[in-house]
Amino acid sequence: xxxxxxxxxxxxxxxxxxxxxxxxxxxxxxxxxxxxxxxxxxxxxxxxxxxxxxxxxxxxxxxxxxxxxxxxxxxxxxxxxxxxxxxxxxxxxxxxxxxxxxxxxxxxxxxxxxxxxxxxxxxxxxxxxxxxxxxxxxxxxxxxxxxxxxxxxxxxxxxxxxxxxxxxxxxxxxxxxxxxxxxxxxxxxxxxxxxxxxxxxxxxxxxxxxxxxxxxxxxxxxxxxxxxxxx
Numbered sequence: 001x002x003x004x005x006x007x008x009x010x011x012x013x014x015x016x017x018x019x020x021x022x023x024x025x026x027x028x029x030x031x032x033x034x035x036x037x038x039x040x041x042x043x044x045x046x047x048x049x050x051x052x053x054x055x056x057x058x059x060x061x062x063x064x065x066x067x068x069x070x071x072x073x074x075x076x077x078x079x080x081x082x083x084x085x086x087x088x089x090x091x092x093x094x095x096x097x098x099x100x101x102x103x104x105x106x107x108x109x110x111x112x113x114x115x116x117x118x119x120x121x122x123x124x125x126x127x128x129x130x131x132x133x134x135x136x137x138x139x140x141x142x143x144x145x146x147x148x149x150x151x152x153x154x155x156x157x158x159x160x161x162x163x164x165x166x167x168x169x170x171x172x173x174x175x176x177x178x179x180x181x182x183x184x185x186x187x188x189x190x191x192x193x194x195x196x197x198x199x200x201x202x203x204x205x206x207x208x209x210x211x212x213x214x215x216x217x218x219x220x221x222x223x224x225x226x227x228x229x230x231x
Contacts, residue, residue, distance in 0.1 A: 059153040
């Protein structure tokens with residue numbers, strides 16, 4: 001066999017080894033990327049409930065999301081969260097609703113619409129407190145604890161988002177249990193899309209938690225929740 005013939009054969013034999021190394025590297029990268037998602041999932045495992053078996057707490061926190069296209073009504077997912085929270089109040093498992101969202105977002109004033117919709121659902125407006133600076137999940141949890149003095153609460157959002165919300169709030173010192181929100185308009189494609197998005201969002205959640213990020217907007221202590229509980 002000539003040297004010219006042996007050289008390609010050697011290169012061919014080296015390719016399987018390189019492919020195995022690349023495969024191992026890919027698995028390692030995937031595992032590292034999945035660690036934040038595993039953290040949020042496992043840490044919340046014993047604190048996630050359905051609407052029917054939710055425990056009781058004085059406060060239920062509702063996380064904001066997109067409003068409807070007309071900017072006058074909550075979107076389907078936001079409506080589902082509010083309907084679940086209203087049922088928790090009606091059934092006596094919560095007394096005050098803290099609605100937390102972006103008051104100046106491009107889709108409209110989330111907390112204002114949330115408050116209005118809860119009133120339509122029969123919740124006494126004196127029992128609703130609005131935080132217009134819950135700009136993301138981390139901020140909503142941090143501000144509930146730091147600004148509104150909430151120590152124990154239920155938190156309501158859809159299933160794909162719930163573990164991350166529960167884990168962040170508990171990491172920030174709130175004793176929370178999550179309640180899966182209704183999601184009548186959530187088809188399988190939407191749920192898959194949102195689950196993938198939340199998988200990647202868990203990385204930011206872990207980074208925020210590790211570095212102890214302060215909320216984007218700092219506010220003085222607000223007694224609104226405590227006042228509402230005395231109503």
